[in-house]
Amino acid sequence: MGRALAVFIWVMTLATVWMFVDGRWWFPESITAHGPAYDRQFLISIIVVGLTFAAAQIGLGVMLWRYGSSRRGGNERAVYSHGSNRLEVVWTIVTAVIFVSLGLMGQRVWAQLHFNNAPAGSAQIRVTAQQFQWNFHYPGADNKFGRTDPAKIADASANFIGLDEDSPGAKDDVVVPTLAVQVDRPVELVLSARDVTHSIWVPELRFKQDLVPGLNISVHFTPVKTGKFELACAELCGQLHYKMKSYLLVLPENEYREMAALPPAQFKTRMTELLKKYPLGSVPH
């Protein structure tokens, strides 16, 4: 029984490692400036995880293989030992060093994204999430956002974010359900939610952030590849949470600038055309 268990544990360890190295099931390609650093940190961490996992499982299996009572002769007893303080100390120090170093390394990408303000020249887009729809608010040609007021929210007339049409800068503002950004230019998203907590999630971005009622959360990233990518909600927001889908369009500079300068109605038409034009995934630019 012991040896069978040892063999199973080893086989299971191999199968697990295979699932992770096979490559069939892995991250989609990264499309952001911080993506490679993220992927590197993930790889380092998963290797440490894999080695720790494999070492412990193999070690456990060795004990089962070697120390089964039926494999020991007659009355021979177990080793009478209460442990070893020296080994405990060594083991504690080794694991502490590895885990804490990984923990510190694991702050780098985070710090880069969250401890700095969005770089100068970032395109600002306001995001208001609602059940079960994304609203991306663009400032239009004047690059100024109109005022929003919850009292003006009226789904019936498609004013999902409560844009005050009469406020300065509002006339050319566009609110669309798709996020379009310009490649190689930092994007600042100002995130808010008008009903419950949502979370913006594009696997290719290696980025996720909750949108919280009552807060305006500013985040930034720099897309470096053009294309169309699925955008999902990652925080339970109600019965149609699983359908709260949108797209991220990363456009070449000329296409983006051209669209951003259009008046609202044409902006929306152009957006629809671009959504159709791009297949899912990245395209070379």
Place this chain on the structure above:
Amino acid sequence: MAEAETIHDVIQPAAAHAHAPSVAAHHHGPPTGFIRKYIFSVDHKVIGIQYLLLAMAAVLVGMLLSVLMRMNLTWPGTAWPLLEILFPIGAKGGVMTPEFYLSLVTMHGTMMVFFVLTTAPQGGFGNYFLPIQIGAEDMAFPTLNMLSFWVTFVGFVALIAAAFVEGGGPTGGWTGYPTLSAIGGKLNVPGMGSAQNLWWNGQNLWIISIAIFCVASLLGALNFITTLLNMRTRGMSLMRMPLTCWSWFTTAILALLAFPVLLAAGVLLFLDRTADTSFFVPGGLSDGTRVLTEHNGGSPILWQHLFWFFGHPEVYIAILPGMGVTSHVLSTFARKPVFGYRAMVFAMFAIGLLGFFVWGHHMFLSGMSPYTGMAFSVLTLTIGVPSAIKTFNWIGTLWGGRIRFTTPMLFAIGFVSLFVAGGVTGIVLGQTSLDLSMHDTYFVLGHFHLVMGVAAIFGMFAGTYFWFPKMFGRMMSERLGKIHFWPTFIGVYAIFIPFHIMGIVGMPRRYASFEEYEFLRVLDPVVLFVTIAVIITVAAQFLFWYNFFWSIWKGEPAGDNPWEATTLEWSTSSPPPHDNFGGRVLTVYRGPYEFAVPGAPDDYVMQTTPDAAEENQSPLVQGGSEISGNGHNGHKH
């Protein structure tokens, strides 16, 4: 009167009985009527079994819910005629609605975390064996003990009721995040109530159930701590306690500090829902037609802090008793002392203590300050150190042993394997940077299901197979036990390892269907594979139930000490008499895991065996044993 008498018991040190063992009779005599004996019993052993049976019912429900979830994810839109009979609204025409799926998610999580992972290891085994293992006649407060079970039971009934009230079961997830859980009714989210159904809706009953559970757990925790500190028998010093007792003690302290916070949070959420207060709801929210002007000034993040201040220690409440049982069983069947007993005790306390400083790692992306996130992240990674110490010592315990591969031993070994498999990925999730992608994906589900779900369950299986003979006087079938072990062990790996790669691909949790997203298509075969594994693994669990109930009546008679084990529960009959030791006051002479002692006649020396040889040899040791004989040395006050 029972309380007054047992408080007397507590104030009087156990040593007081020493000179007149005959008066150490049980203070509450054995009851005679059926109701006092089996229903409203104050006997910790009956209460322990009641907790176990409750958990067995809850785990059956929780498990069947997970099968339904997998069916919906794998074959979305399929009509299951049988389902319509049970849930005519949630599964109209036999097809599960998305809100029905969410109520499955919520009920599964709540059922498992509270009524299985918290009740069985602590309320069940802890209740039954903590007093016996320290040589006490009962818990310090037997009536309180009875109350804590029956209050738990009321909480269980409330949760079941939540699934069947008008409007459907609760859909907020087991974490119940506001503002969804607070104003969901105003947004027409099913299961969240409405203006017409302000009180008896799923989400309210969910809160009520949890609040009741908190009260019950508090009562239990007080009882455990008092019992352990005050009612140890002669010679049972803290450092001679079995590691199981240490784990129940640590768990009780965690429960005492964590549950009140959840209770308070639950009350506040209930007020937000029913009295339009604004603890968790900010101003300026809209339902698309009007501003919810009745709310202003609250914060959804406050709930998350309160919830996880409870929720993270709760993870350790679930797993620590499993660690205790595993250490206990590994040592017994490796026929070897626990490797690094002291290190195990300290590691357990370190885990418990650190467990209170890491809750923020659930909230990196919640809108909390990123600097706070960083602090929580580094603290989180340090919790891996005591966990690694424990793993190291379990493997060390096996090293050089003479392992008997009994069913409880197989499950204890499984615990170690699963604890490692689930625990190591904490290194990934604990890093703020990596959480940017991993948060709220199946990677998280894989991590916590392995470590606090099935590892903890394996701890319970190990405990059940190990202690069954003591509880019922009969052995469980070893053959059936082993047949149960294999598909369970293989099955849980086949289910939860693939969860990790699903998470890496980016599969979000709490989705009623994955059909909407192209990037998830690559996972279709994996989703199917997992579902098949779930069905097989769940089916195998019926072997356990069968074995359990069959063995109560038909198992081989067990004898007092069938496993040749050392601790006090094996120094009494199986099952133990009403007062546990038949009026005897035991004296403890040594630590709990004295196996393979050189020169001893058997390969195990029980804690109660007097050390005759040493007494005759050395005056120093003789003096020591005299001191332990009067009961004070053991306590080391």
